[in-house]
Structure formats: C-alpha cells, structure tokens
Amino acid sequence: MTDRDRFEAIYDAYYPVIHQYATRRTSSSDDTADVISETFLTAWRRIDDVPEGEEALLWLYGVARRVLANQHRGEVRRAVLAERLRAELAADRPVKPVDLDHVRLAFDGLPERDREVLALACWEDLTSDRIAKVVGCTAIAARTRLRRARKRLTAALERQASLTIAMEEA
Known part of the structure; x- marks a missing residue:
C-alpha cells in the first residue's frame, strides 16, 4: 500500500x-x-x-x-x-481624516507587478532581499523592480496632482 x-x-x-x-x-x-x-x-x-x-x-x-x-x-x-x-x-487625539484618493488612484493605475513590489516594501516592510524571495527573483532584480515601481508611482502622483490643479483652475 x-x-x-x-x-x-x-x-x-x-x-x-x-x-x-x-x-x-x-x-x-x-x-x-x-x-x-x-x-x-x-x-x-x-x-x-x-x-x-x-x-x-x-x-x-x-x-x-x-x-x-x-x-x-x-x-x-x-x-x-x-x-x-x-x-x-x-x-490618541482625534485625527483629521486625510484625503488619499489621489494616492489610491495613482496606485491602482500601476501594473500589478509594480503594485505587488510596492505593497511588499511599504505595507509589509520587506527589504529587497526578502521581496526577491517572495516574488521569485534575484535581489538585484527586486531592487530594480522596486526602484522602477517607485518612479512610476511618483509619475502617476504627479499626473494626479496636475489633474487636480487643472480641475480647480477650470
């Protein structure tokens, strides 16, 4: 058996x-x-x-x-x-809610691959070496992915800010 x-x-x-x-x-x-x-x-x-x-x-x-x-x-x-x-x-003293819709929109607009490495780095507080183990790549590749994802998020946030300013001026 x-x-x-x-x-x-x-x-x-x-x-x-x-x-x-x-x-x-x-x-x-x-x-x-x-x-x-x-x-x-x-x-x-x-x-x-x-x-x-x-x-x-x-x-x-x-x-x-x-x-x-x-x-x-x-x-x-x-x-x-x-x-x-x-x-x-x-x-704690009462905290005034912060409107983070623009961050959520920018984050949601990123490719899944970028969202995953950013979430692992920011929400889970993982280092590049640990991110590499989670996503199954080398530490160098993880650092590169994270750096590129941060750049894309920054660009998306800047676009969101520009849209907000343009809408307020209109």
Whole structure:
C-alpha cells in the first residue's frame, strides 16, 4: 500500500468522525473546515507517524485538539491586540481624516507587478532581499523592480496632482 492509498483509507474512514469532533468545538463552519483541513494536512505530511488501525483515530483526535488549541490561542491573541488598539486609538487625539484618493488612484493605475513590489516594501516592510524571495527573483532584480515601481508611482502622483490643479483652475 502506498502512502497515498494509506492516507486515502484513513481519510475515508475517519473524516466523518473528525468532522463531528471539530463541529462540536467550533463556532463557525469556516473554523470547522480549517480544523479538518489542518488535521488531515498534518496526517498527510506525517503519514509515517500515523499509527495503524483504530490508533489512527486517536492520533487524529490529538492532532485536531492541537489545531483547535492553536486556533483558540490565535483568537485570544487577536482579541488582546484589538483591545489594545482600541485603547490606543481612544487615548490618541482625534485625527483629521486625510484625503488619499489621489494616492489610491495613482496606485491602482500601476501594473500589478509594480503594485505587488510596492505593497511588499511599504505595507509589509520587506527589504529587497526578502521581496526577491517572495516574488521569485534575484535581489538585484527586486531592487530594480522596486526602484522602477517607485518612479512610476511618483509619475502617476504627479499626473494626479496636475489633474487636480487643472480641475480647480477650470
């Protein structure tokens, strides 16, 4: 029996039971699906560690339990961070909203490739070396792409500013 055959047999035999286990312990169908998929992904990755026979079910229960625990810790972490953010925002002085529609328009007008490297650099705060790993190119190519994308964004912002000025003068 191949690893695939063994995994399929385990999946077919125990999917309904793991589904029920996860359903009883989660509050949404999305969370249930996450638990099930993560449990069986672990089983596939560690198929040599999955015991034979009925012991496989107990092993899967253990994996599902740990997946649920990780899911719960993530929820707690997000709740704590959200509360901290709410407290920080409440403590800060009111901020006047800034109209950034011109930036959004300029950014959206760029090619997808430019938007991706700019987003990785600005939003994710990645260096050129890390951007290279994400997009699958050399560090030199990533630096070049980023520099060119910044130039194109600058040009697009200047065009947006010119259009705004022209519209205000008209």
